[in-house]
């Protein structure tokens with residue numbers, strides 16, 4: 001079948017029902033991910049003074065149908081599509097040609113390719129965890145590494161052991177599980193890059209449906225890498241009353257008992273405690289979204305919400321809190337306004353329609369924003 005995304009049309013196979021089988025993979029649900037990738041590439045170029053400089057190089061490291069590479073080529077990037085599956089390589093070649101684009105398509109293990117060549121932008125979009133590609137991606141990229149992870153259960157602690165194995169961190173299955181997953185992922189990537197004296201700072205990130213996506217801007221030098229390692233730390237979390245406390249540092253010094261309710265504490269980390277996006281960059285990404293994109297409205301809204309998110313490493317869900325406390329929920333705008341009127345900072349988050357971030361403690365949220373029945 002033919003699929004049109006943005007300025008390109010690609011052929012993709014019908015996908016088997018249960019997602020298993022030999023067909024070259026294509027997930028229509030990831031259109032938002034791909035639209036935002038194009039917007040990120042445009043935002044990156046908008047801040048670059050090329051002045052006759054060479055064309056920027058983009059690697060679609062796990063190409064499948066090649067849709068990402070084809071879209072990057074249509075944006076003027078010197079695109080390379082790479083895949084180990086010969087059927088994918090053939091399809092990606094056809095898709096480049098179908099759009100009159102001369103992007104390169106290679107049948108290669110992406111890890112080998114990223115050790116041999118360099119690209120301005122490397123895009124990693126594998127099945128499951130991206131960690132097997134992380135070392136090579138930081139070797140092969142000079143400006144930006146884009147990473148998708150679809151193994152959300154290990155990342156958020158629902159599959160604890162595989163989360164620990166893949167990400168060398170302790171994830172916890174908290175109420176803010178998608179954000180926990182994002183911060184475990186970024187932590188592992190920041191530490192991987194730091195091993196090569198590279199700072200990989202997340203400039204745009206979103207957790208959408210069943211995947212996490214992050215864009216990491218690279219800066220070389222031990223000092224820059226050290227500065228990012230300093231933004232790693234731990235979160236102590238109480239399942240019983242939802243108290244949480246973030247502590248910077250690689251060495252955990254966990255609380256044994258919750259200071260609010262005396263129940264046991266769970267500690268997650270090292271996780272990324274810093275910002276998951278640069279608000280100014282997110283705004284440029286929003287401006288780069290165009291009406292020809294199938295997910296334009298959703299993409300713009302996501303950029304706006306992400307840019308306005310408070311710089312706090314965890315979030316709450318108003319509906320869950322109200323259910324837990326046996327009180328009625330109110331409209332989100334009113335809820336946020338109540339917190340602000342009480343002197344706290346508060347914002348919505350992109351993790352869900354009823355989620356919010358605040359600098360208020362959980363007991364303070366209840367006192368400030370909840371009307372007891």
Ligand SMILES: C[S@@+](CC[C@H](N)C(=O)[O-])C[C@H]1O[C@@H](n2cnc3c(N)ncnc32)[C@H](O)[C@@H]1O
Pocket residue numbers: 025026027030034061062063064065066067068082083084085088108109110111125126127
């Ligand atoms: C999730 S699909 C990619 C989807 C595609 N990027 C898109 O947006 O539609 C993952 C692809 O990675 C490929 N792959 C797996 N291991 C690889 C490796 N070591 N090097 C390059 N590609 C690999 C698979 O063959 C598969 O086509």
